[in-house]
Amino acid sequence: MPISSWSPGTSCRPGTPRRRLRSGLALALVLGASSASAQPARRPAQPPAAPAQPPAGQAGTPAAQPAAPAQPGAAPAQPGAAPDGAETPEPPAARQPLLPPADTAAPSAPQPATPAASEAPAAAAAAEQPERQAIQAEIGARPSEVYAEDWWSHARPTFEFHGYYRLRWELFNSFALGRIDSRDQALWPQPADNSYKGHVLERCNPSETTSGGTRSFDSCKNDTQAGANMRFRLNPELHISDNLRILTQVDLLDNVVLGSTPDGYANQPAAGGGYQVARRGGYSPLGAFSSTQWAPSAGINSTKDSISVKRIWGEYMTPVGLLRFGRMPNHWGLGMVANSGDGYDSDYQSTVDRLMFVTGIKKYDIYFAGAWDWANEGATSASIQDLEGQPYDLAQSDDVDQYVFVAVRRKNPELQKLELARGNMVVNGGVYFAYRQQTLANDITAGDTNDDLSASLGQSADNVAAGYVHRGAEMIIPDVWFQLLYKKFRFELEAAMIYGSLDLRGQDESDYANVLSPKDTGWGVRQFGLATQAELTEMEGRLRVHFGFGYATGDDDAPALEPQQLGAMDPQISTDRTYSTFRFHPDYRVDQILFRNILSRVQGAYYFRPGVDWDFARDKNGQRAGLGAAAIWSRASEFLQAPGNSRDLGIELNAQLYFQSKDGTLNDDPDKMGGFYTAVQYGVLFPLGGLGQLRGETVQKIDLETAQTVRWYLGILF
Structure with missing residues (x-):
């Protein structure tokens, strides 16, 4: 809720005689009462609530009097109005973010969606589906918020709060997929209380008797991990x-x-670096207490x-564009490369230290932006x-x-x-x-x-300088x-594509050992990524089929x-x-x-993902309940890079049941999430040959295990 501050237009000067002040107030009251019908309509302040009266007819209580007729030309009292003479604060709806997100869902005819690629996802969207986040980093999402329409604006300081509270319970079963890996080289580390080949933990199911003062234990077996975070x-x-x-x-x-x-x-x-658990004290000598x-x-x-504190930045809207400066979110397109991570189920974000200016040609819905980022200062x-x-x-020279530069065409939301x-x-x-570029670097680690x-x-500066190498990094990233x-x-x-080069990838000249030619004096970066989303909405927005x-x-x-x-190349x-x-x-x-x-992310692979979401109950006030399902077939782009030297990585099935309440102001927009939201999700992964293991010079087959997960999301969005 915005908290507006105001100050009266006049004040009493020190030293004003009390009699003159009382006379002035009396005269003002008389003049105000006699000319009420001649004044323009204002919002009078609400009087204090009268004490409760017993019903008419009871002893000692007069019957209710009919209401006095309103004076001609007088405006009715408005609830919550500002005092007479004070400037009425602008309603919260008029103070939208300077670069607000817009919906990406396919709109129905009565309620078309806005064009930006960063709106908070609809309540029915699957949490695991690629989301369009609720951010303030999209350019041109709202043309009226790029330029100052009223340059000489009045200062009306307000303080607004938005955000969410969430609690997530998760269960992971057989995420190690039955693979026999050491924990430091595994796709997913085995649970610490699980026994597998090469690691046997005999601490479970103690015997009821002892022999020579000792007891025997069985091997611990557990392939499930579960917990909650908020x-x-x-x-x-x-x-x-x-x-x-x-x-x-x-x-x-945070999580x-x-x-x-x-x-x-x-x-x-700890003496040798890192940390060690301190001696317990107080009334909790053991964790069990x-x-x-x-x-x-x-x-x-x-x-x-x-x-x-994740971000702080300022925005100044001039007649010719918007100036943004500070530590701010960075989001572009679908969020494949730059993703602000502002979704209700997000865990990662793109945050930049940036100086940026946004302008454009409003008539043609074309916008331009230029930014200078401090990616790494050394x-x-x-x-x-x-x-x-x-x-x-x-x-x-060690700065990254x-x-x-951004050029985008985004249709005016209302015209769209x-x-x-x-x-x-x-x-x-x-x-x-x-x-981006970097000349020198000191990336020495423990x-x-x-x-x-x-x-x-x-x-010291001398030690830092002694650790420099010539990194020679230079990259261009068109998206x-x-x-x-x-x-x-x-x-x-x-x-998107990342095209560039490195002189040295490490901290010494061993990069140039075993090269094919003396001309091989660097390393190339040649990467490409593509993401698409298609969605068809039917049944007045209640049914969404997507791919x-x-x-x-x-x-x-x-x-x-x-x-x-450990972050090595x-x-x-x-x-x-x-x-x-x-x-x-x-x-x-x-x-x-x-x-x-x-x-942990899509990398070196490609996938196909059909899915459907259906709101089987949906009200105009924003309350809804529904079901969602999706299937994901994933394959490795290069079969040699897959652990099992096969392209097929796996087939995963996801499903969810969700509910959103009608509480919260965000529910005024049917395409936004607000109030209480909860979802129960289930996923099962059937691993294929690409996630298998190679043993020695021959392929040794292992029985891969099916992985499963159950998630329960509880959140309040405002």
């Missing part, structure tokens, strides 16, 4: 005036695992603090001995600078609704082009032979987005699909010296098991 996300907005505002994003208990911070559990720095939860504190009992002068002052960048209602076709689209020369906190809307049909496409396809190039010179442990088998595995943004959701959890 998050409270706030998106406060400080509107200083019509053209100036500050936006933020703050997470409280904290329920039960993970019990009393008595704490960590302390824990009786409460402590607040998460980074480095003590959690990897994160209780409160995490080592700074920040010191752990001095927490105040202003740190600065130690060098310029990124420059972005009219065009779709008339049965006309609407086409939107544009290009996002990014260029465990390297010269880790004392790393760019760690408080490191094209296309959207077609026709009646109740929507089709969208996003295609998705995605493709990410693989690398036949890389040994595996999964990323390397993928090793190369031969000497083609090219990285070609394309990876979707991890928040571009396709399924519930393989790409979402086991591989």
Whole structure:
């Protein structure tokens, strides 16, 4: 709810005689009462509520009097109106975000969807389906919010809150797929309390008798992992005036695992690096005696603090365009590459430190944007001995600078609704082009032979300089987005390429060992990705049939699909010296098991995803209940990169049952989610040969196990 502040237009000056003040007030009351009919209609303040009266006819209570007729020309009292003479605050609906999202669902004729690619997903959309997030980073989504229509605006400071609270319970069964891997090289690590080949845990089912003071135990068998987590996300907005505002994003208990911070559990720095569990104290000498939860504190009992400030940025709307500066969301198209991660079930985001200006030709719905991003500044002068002052960048050549240009055509939302209602076709689209480069780099980490020369906190400039190598990184990233809307049909496409080179991929000259030619002095980056979504809406928006396809190039010179442990670059088998595995943004959701959890994202693979959603109960106030189902067939782009040297990775079936209540102001828009929302989801993955194992020089077949998951989402969106 916006909280508006106002101040009266006049005030009493110090030293005014009390008699003159009382006379002036009396005269003003008389003049105001005698000329009420001659004044323009205003919103008088509501008087205090009268005390409750007994019903007419009871002893000592007069009968109700008829209401006095209203004076001619006088406006009726409005509930919640501002005091007379004060400026009435603008209603919240008039203060929409400067770059708000718009719906991507295929609109029906009575209620066409808006064109932007970033609206909060409809309540009926499957949580694992690629979502269009509720963000404020899309360009040209609302033309009236790119330019200042009223330049000399009045300052009406308001403070608004948006966001959500969610709790998610999840169960993972056989996510290791029956593979026999060491935990540090597995697609999915075996549960810590499970016995498998090479690792036997004999701590379960103790014998009832002892022999020589000892007991015997059976091997533990458990291939299931389950738990719950929650998050409270706030998106406060400080509107200083019509053209100036500050936006933020703050997470409280961000994805904290329920039960993970019990009393008595704490960590302390270990002598050899890392952490060790501190000696327990208080009245919880054992974990079995824990009786409460402590607040998460980074480095003590959690990897994160209780409160995490994710973004803060400012927006200034000028007559010729919008200026944005600060740490802000970055979203483009379907979110395949740049994804703000603002969906109700999101876990990852694209956040950039950026200076951006947006303008365009409003008449033709064409918009342009230019941005300067600070992608990676390298080592700074920040010191752990001095927490105040202003740190600065130690060098310029180690900066990863990124420059972005955007050109997009986006139909005016209101005109788009009219065009779709008339049965006309609407086409939107544009290009996002990014260029990034880095000359020097110090990427030394713990465990390297010269880790004392790393760019760690408080490191001296001399040590940082001694750890530099010539990275010579240069990349261009063109990303094209296309959207077609026709009646109740929507089709969208996003295609991106990463083309560039690296002089050194590591921290030493061993990159040049075993090269085919002395001319092989670098590494190439050649990656391509494609994502499409098609959706047909019927039954007044209650039935949605959709189909998705995605493709990410693989690398036949890389040994595996999964990323390397500890952030190392993928090793190369031969000497083609090219990285070609394309990876979707991890928040571009396709399924519930393989790409979402086991591989963590779509990478080096392609998929086909038909699905359907049906609201079997839907009210005009936004309340709805429905079912959803989808099937995903996934294959490796390069069969040599699949663990089992086969293209077919698996077939996954997803289903869900969902309900959205009528509570919340967001339910005024049938295409938005608001109030209470819950969904129960089920997924099953049938792994195929591509997820198998190779043993030695011959293929040794193993019995892959079917993986299953159950998820229960509970959320409040506002």
